Amino acid sequence: MPILTCPSSSTTPPSRHSPLKPAIHATPCGRPAWQLLPVHPRSICKLSGLLTELPVERRSTPERAVAALRPTVEKLLAWFGPRRIVWGSDWPVLTLAASFGGWVKVTELLLDGLSASERTQILAGAAQRFYGLEGGRA
Template sequence: MIGRIDGHCHYWALKRGDYGWLTPDAAHLKPIYRDFGTADMRPLAEAAGIERRILVQAAPTEAETQFLLDQGREDRAVSGVVGWVDLASPDSVASLERFAGNPLFKGVRPMLQDLPDPDWIVTHSHPDAIAAVKRLGLRFDALVMPQHLAALLRFVDANPELPVIVDHAAKPALAAPADDPRHAMWNAGMAALSAHEDVCCKLSGLLTELPAERRTTPEAAAAALRPTVEKLLGWFGPKRLAWGSDWPVLTLAAPFAFWDEVTDRLLDGLGGPERGRILGGTAATFYGIGGGAA
């Protein structure tokens, strides 16, 4: 039986020096400007009954990919690593082949949300690199926002055999006014992506998109997120939704246990098998962990 899996969390060590987005000058990031690793995560996961986790890259370097794989060797709860290679370069094929020799290496994630061209994945990715991702049986994590969804859809259309999962539900603009064009982009883009049966979505990263006044309590946060989650359930269903903590970025909005309680409230209308898929089965199937579907 597949137990709970955290489908999206991060470890980092500041002394490595390649986290360009995480700087001491960014006041809003000060709470997470420190090292995070197994010793911090283990008690949080155990309290929530989470048995395994997927580590996801937070720096656009191959050195960090190796760092995460090394962490997985030391932390037995790590069941997979989503790393980074330069998908714009044909030279990355050798890197992909090398990393794929480690069974913990499950996939790649370009940091699309941080790139200046919203169409980067279709205009800059190299065919040889994408072909190698597919040939090696790897997965693609899409770190995108609503403005990237049209390009991501073209990429998915062009690569139907590549397993894709949308990180953080493409970060819907939950703090924006009702007439913000990102709402229409998100609704149209996510609906279109969900029509591809091999595309999955992570139920993660949503608390940090909510304004502070809408996440004062787990009840308030669940009420604010429920319309979004109901749309995701309608589009993807439990078989293609995978829960993740997005820890420690999560802690900019709320503690780990807070998100866990919000999750319980958001999924309270589902039966046991459906909850099991979202809380572990989908991640196990998507990343090829422990035998697949729950």
């Protein structure tokens, strides 16, 4: 697990964060670790696992899920930006809450206000950089 330090450090290794399951441990500066992640330029956030965290009534339709998730996604976009958000399917756990197609529809609606370039960053570009797959190389 990466070690998070207060914002003055720039040597923190890349880290992953689940927006609805933030770490509750305090850091040396007394802030929860998840609050420090956006500060570190090498950290990313995976946009995944959100539907399984919503109560059934808040995910009964794609539109309801979007209404419930939009505030979280807007915060993530403000904190990390599209270049540091990686979309994930959360399959097969996703199937406890929705179909793969349902999550794709929710994602499309959540990202609808972004430019094509920003959507591409979230759906492919950030993951390609993080996993070293840029240019089609593994």
